[in-house]
Amino acid sequence: MKSKKMNKIDLKNIRIDDNFWVKRQSLITDVVIPYQEAILDDKVEGVEKSHAFANFRIAAGLEDGEFYGMVFQDSDVAKWLEAAAYSLCIKPDEDLEKRADNIIDIIEKAQQADGYLNTYFTIKEPEKRWTNLHECHELYCAGHMMEAAAAYYEATGKDKLLGVMERMADHIENRFLAEKREGIPGHQEVEIGLMRMYHVTGENKYLKLAQHFIDERGKNPQFFIEETQKRGWKHEIMDPYNMKYNQSFAPVRNQKTAEGHSVRAVYMFTAMADIAGVTGDEELLKACEAIWENCVNKRMYITGGIGSNAEGEAFTIDYDLPNDSVYAETCASVGLIFWAEKMLGITGDGQYADIMERALYNGVLSGMQLDGKRFFYVNPLEVNPGVSGELFGYKHVLPQRPGWYQCACCPPNVARLIASLGTYIWREEEGIIYSDLHIGGTAELENATIRTVSEFPWNGAVSYEIVPKGGKKEFTLAIRIPSYAEGHKLSLNGRDITAQYGVHKGYCFISREWNVPDKLSLTFDMRxxxxxxxxxxxxxxxxxxxxxxxxxxxxxxxxxxxxxxxxxxxxxxxxxxxxxxxxxxxxxxxxxxxxxxxxxxxxxxxxxxxxxxxxxxxxxxxxxxxxxxxxxxxxxxxxxxxxx
Amino acid sequence: MKSKKMNKIDLKNIRIDDNFWVKRQSLITDVVIPYQEAILDDKVEGVEKSHAFANFRIAAGLEDGEFYGMVFQDSDVAKWLEAAAYSLCIKPDEDLEKRADNIIDIIEKAQQADGYLNTYFTIKEPEKRWTNLHECHELYCAGHMMEAAAAYYEATGKDKLLGVMERMADHIENRFLAEKREGIPGHQEVEIGLMRMYHVTGENKYLKLAQHFIDERGKNPQFFIEETQKRGWKHEIMDPYNMKYNQSFAPVRNQKTAEGHSVRAVYMFTAMADIAGVTGDEELLKACEAIWENCVNKRMYITGGIGSNAEGEAFTIDYDLPNDSVYAETCASVGLIFWAEKMLGITGDGQYADIMERALYNGVLSGMQLDGKRFFYVNPLEVNPGVSGELFGYKHVLPQRPGWYQCACCPPNVARLIASLGTYIWREEEGIIYSDLHIGGTAELENATIRTVSEFPWNGAVSYEIVPKGGKKEFTLAIRIPSYAEGHKLSLNGRDITAQYGVHKGYCFISREWNVPDKLSLTFDMRxxxxxxxxxxxxxxxxxxxxxxxxxxxxxxxxxxxxxxxxxxxxxxxxxxxxxxxxxxxxxxxxxxxxxxxxxxxxxxxxxxxxxxxxxxxxxxxxxxxxxxxxxxxxxxxxxxxxx
Structure with a gap:
């Protein structure tokens, strides 16, 4: 297996313009992101206090006060910044950018001299830094801030946050690689963050550090038990003996099934796939493929929901998919999309796009109310008033979306996904342009500008206007034919070319010299x-x-x-x-x-x-x-x- | 409505002799009762320590030590004594009687000078007596010991325990009636115990006290909240605001649905029905009938299991009867039988016998392993290995019967029911002998001796040999025709009399002068x-x-x-x-x-x-x-x- 260039399409080069997604992106930019910002700054009455911005101000020495919130409260700020970065790409907004710059300034000031960044430990228990990887999410928060830093740099060209996170990454590298201290994150995410840093900066050390955490996991399944015994205190009521929960029961390359906390799991699989793609690590890819097969063919709801068990928000056993006592956390479906996108990038196999689409249009979108103001954590396939949300075994299954949660992971996850949706529509590599999702708009690609008019998801009718760079160019346009599409027809400038281009792994590869103004149209049955x-x-x-x-x-x-x-x-x-x-x-x-x-x-x-x-x-x-x-x-x- | 004589048939006058129940009664007398005794005396290795006998010895000053166990540990001894009393009726056993006498001697010594009896408070917190009716089960334990006292007196003629419980009943009466202190039991049962005392002694004061507790309940729905606030401490994590849990949300006469903890509920309904029968209290009977209708027609499993929710072991809402996350506690089905028997006694309506039979042959029997050594609390209608007993929402649904529980309510409840089964087979009142359950054996009744040969429950074939007292006597024999029986045939001395005696409310009433040796046979279809x-x-x-x-x-x-x-x-x-x-x-x-x-x-x-x-x-x-x-x-x- 050859390593592959896995850089994403630049979000700024994709403009979505269709009947379905534009309004949802507007909800994110105009409603969700400002609302979340106000919450993070404790300016919304009647919802759970966040204190997330205040924590940074206190850690930065700009304000007096105590840390408040979950131990991973920082990650809410990171996810918001990441979503804000995407928002700036799709809808420039000077004021938002200024406010984001301000919070980045504060974050920089909250960073310690040695590069360490985490407001919980900085404010509350500085002496306990790095002693509770199992429960305390320092690496998790770092990972999200790395994603934010990379996104903000790509969106604005500003590298202050990237600099902060480079110093934090160096601090982490120093601790876990140079000083060779044993350790893996209790909640995977830093691996994704490091890979984002690697893709943005091209610095090999971030790849190495991500690989380190992936390869370390499960080598010593006793690690969290030993860590707990060594430190002698516990933060939450997390059981270090439950090694499935955080996928530390076996080296990741030996794992064959999707186990444990579903968000931790898919974040890890995403990083594994990303690393496999970059390095050409066949063994790692094989593990991903085996787990994928188990996940989507034995442990996934038809909605793309995963993790059927409320206890541990976790995968259970094959074919255990209750509809009414389900978990299927919105974040887990978001993570399934991250993973699918990486698998699609490596293999080019449309089955991954099918699942990506399934999770996107169902298990993720269901997480958000149509007005963008309320969110589901849990996405049931059956609710029964009087039972759902009320009785034992069903209390977590709310029959209506509630407002802001104390543990506010899902809303910003939906926000960052939908705001960055542009990067999931197209791929371009080695002279091939892939159309992965049938979403209308304009894409400025390396080989061509493509304007897409789409009636998706209501009708199977998509037309593409292809404007090759330089007026004329030879390249391949690979159009995805979803597995459910029947009787698809492709026509080029009015001529039916269906028979000419068969479907291979879910795509029709149209290789030719493209001319202005070539018009391609795809129709298929929406039976x-x-x-x-x-x-x-x-x-x-x-x-x-x-x-x-x-x-x-x-x-x-x-x-x-x-x-x-x-x-x-x-x-x-x-x-x-x-x-x-x-x-x-x-x-x-x-x-x-x-x-x-x-x-x-x-x-x-x-x-x-x-x-x-x-x-x-x-x-x-x-x-x-x-x-x-x-x-x-x-x-x-x-x-x-x-x-x- | 006329009050009715509700005395049960004397268990000693009924000998069960059939292919189905004899072996089950033997299991109780030969396996379950001795095993439970050994457990109560901490002589079985590898099971939860009981300490129940030891608590009494310590409270009696015969032994040093601390109280151990649940706050209602005394009730295990009471239920065992009650079962032992029935066992002595069906299978005299001098040694068992001697051992029972011994423990009764100790119980007597554990009684305080003022009549108070409860080892938890006597040993551990004597100053807190009667301050936590909500959680601390003093009245519950007293009720069970009253049942034991009545049963032991009926079985052996010995009245020592009866005397103990008369003094305890006087103590209770003094506190709650004479001194007019507000209070109702957190877990109903004393009402049943008092009614047993009333039936055995004929003393009206026990009836009055039972009526008092029934009528007090729900008059002040805030009682447990006020009690909690007044005392300022809590024993368990019981919520005084959950008034449905212990049926204190409304006066019992205003209740229309079966609510809350199912065992508490049916024990209360049993006492309500018993009181209504004795006093001719129409209003109380109407409440029983309304709740019965709701219970068996909207909230009961086909097995006679009730209480579908693990949280609070409780009824939920109409028609909420999940099969795999069910509770359906064995004790609740036992209590449903108690209640049904009272309703049958008052109304003479066979529908109550049908439900009694349903619970007996299904939801109660399922509680006991065939070897009598293991018991279910929870009686699911579906189990799935890998899920049942293991995953969240299903942990309480064990797929195999476990051994002894710390909270050991169900095994002795099954034991006392099956040991006393004889009293559920026949009723006799006002010149009518009712055959309620088709169980073989010999019944010495007032009007006749009846020998029954039954192929029940496997075949609908029962024959009765009726030997009237004095050789010849006029009385009515009412033979129950179960609601499911089809094409039943009655023949008397070989002559078909089916057409002559129609079915009224589930019974054929055969009124005539009976002669030795009249032979009646009943057959019906077991389609x-x-x-x-x-x-x-x-x-x-x-x-x-x-x-x-x-x-x-x-x-x-x-x-x-x-x-x-x-x-x-x-x-x-x-x-x-x-x-x-x-x-x-x-x-x-x-x-x-x-x-x-x-x-x-x-x-x-x-x-x-x-x-x-x-x-x-x-x-x-x-x-x-x-x-x-x-x-x-x-x-x-x-x-x-x-x-x-």
């Missing part, structure tokens, strides 16, 4: 698909889910009345996509499904048959659920065999 | 019934359960291989009761059901259909599950419409 589940999954027996294009659908009480469990899709019934409804749930295509209500309202237990009446079911996109007040919701719908 | 559930219950959609007679069946992996969720019963398929198998699971009639396995083993999510093959399903009685090692189990089986 409604009725999807079944491997019967090893207990919770979906007898049920089907509806998908159309990348969108997973669900039933909500608001459209279908009470007792959704009584509703059945007719086995051979008609499924119809309605016209696009501009004013419904931010603009959606609802699905009507011929169905039945099979019911019995008498005795609790009885002999004899059910009653049955025809009923038209209305399904809406899963991501849009929970925007119309408290009501029942269900992704997996019972099927009516027709002779019940 | 296998395929039962469905009201579709308000989400967890059973698309599923059926098999019942035959009173027995609910289940599938186990041991008979049906892996992935029970793939198995379907054919909608119109044959159901066949096998011959009785003496050597299988203690002797059972298995059911064979024509079925199919509908499966898909490929991709996790896919378009297209399932594969399907015919498969014969083997169902076993639910009570016998979990006796063949770790495997999957399922009561509700998917149905195959036939054209899937």
């Amino acid at each position: 409604i698909r009725k999807v079944h589940t491997n019967t090893a999954v207990r919770s979906n027996i007898g049920c089907a889910a509806l998908q159309r294009g990348p969108i997973v659908y669900c039933l909500e009480g608001a459209d279908n009345g009470e007792r959704l469990q009584e509703l059945h899709i007719l086995k051979k019934g008609a499924l119809k996509a309605e016209d696009y409804q501009e004013n419904l749930l931010g603009g959606i295509v609802p699905i009507k499904a011929q169905g039945s209500r099979i019911y019995a309202n008498g005795e609790l237990y009885f002999e004899g048959e059910f009653e049955r009446k025809e009923e038209m079911l209305t399904a809406i996109p899963y991501y849009a659920w929970g925007n119309r007040g408290l009501n029942q919701m269900k992704v997996w719908i019972h099927e009516d065999g027709g002779i019940l | 296998i019934r395929k039962v469905h559930t009201n579709t308000a219950v989400r967890s059973n959609i698309g599923c059926a359960a098999l019942q035959r007679g009173p027995i609910v069946y289940c599938l186990e992996g041991a008979d049906n291989g892996e992935r029970l969720q793939e198995l379907h019963i054919l909608k119109k398929g044959a159901l066949k009761a096998e011959d009785y198998q003496e050597n299988l699971l203690g002797g059972i009639v298995p059911i064979k059901a024509q079925g199919s396995r509908i499966y898909a083993n490929g991709e996790l999510y896919f378009e297209g259909e399932f594969e399907r093959k015919e498969e014969m399903l083997t169902a076993i009685p639910y009570y016998a599950w979990g006796n063949r090692g770790l495997n999957q189990m399922k009561v509700w089986i998917h149905e195959d419409g036939g054209i899937l």
